Amino acid sequence: MGGATGTIGTVKAETPAEHYVRLNDFRMEHIMLGGAESLAGGAASTGLPRWRQQVQYAIGHTLNDFYSLQPAVRRETPIQFLLERRWPLRSSAFPSLMHYWDVKTAVGDELMRLAPVNHTHEIPVMLYEQWHTPVPELAVELAMIFQLAWNSQRSGRCLNIQKFMVSGNEDVITGFLHMANVFCHKAYGQPADTIEIYSLLDSRRHIFDGAAVPLAESLDYVRLLSVFLEQDRTADRNVSVEEGRNEKNEAALGGFGLM
Secondary structure, eight states: OOOOSEETTEEOOSSOOTTSEEEEHHHHHHHHHHHHSOGGGTBOTTSSBHHHHHHHHHHHHHHHHHHTSOHHHHTTSOHHHHHHHHSOSOOTTSSOHHHHHHHHHHHHHHHHHHGGGSSTTOOOSEEEEEEEEEEGGGTEEEEEEEEEEEEOOSTTOOEEEEEEESSOOHHHHHHHHHHHHHHHHHHHSSOOSEEEEEETTTTEEEEEETTSSOHHHHHHHHHHHHHHHHHHHHHHHHHHHHHHHHHHHHHHTTSTTOO
């Protein structure tokens, strides 16, 4: 199995990618979720409800804590104890106290169901790491954060990839599937073995055969996604410039409206 072309803080790409636009999977996810979620729960600047961000943070760090342990230690460590350490102590970001406890119970129950039987004797080859690889035909550098990835035992396949979400979103699932497919082909020269996406609040698992999705189809999807994200970045820059002009005008008028 070939090595990926880069990790956090280290670029090992054989093809210079400095002139490529970086396409981040978390940017795609924030935009997809920000457009789909109700902001009634209190949205941060990303457009995501703050409680959802806090829960995703807790899930991510709990998984990192758990799978950083050796397999023998994992088997003796209840994951709910690790989740308790990472769970938000206050419920103010949640719509209600009842919602806070319902989400905590559901996420905890699902992690307790999944963790004890998930690759119990293996050590992950990727654990909350960002990897990136150039995609020359799209002139982008694809950057992805893999929560969990395991070596494949199947010939001609590279990884078993696992992603854990607070709740399922079809646009995010589709986007991640195609981005992961492109990444595996470009970084390893092989398709993934499986791509598994877990949505914890609704107890669902989406599992895909890595070779079942044609690379050409995924390249087309990522091409459209890169155009969409670039348009979004341009809109953000335009808003920032306009806000700067407004502030300058207010300052020229004696500071009315400035804090």
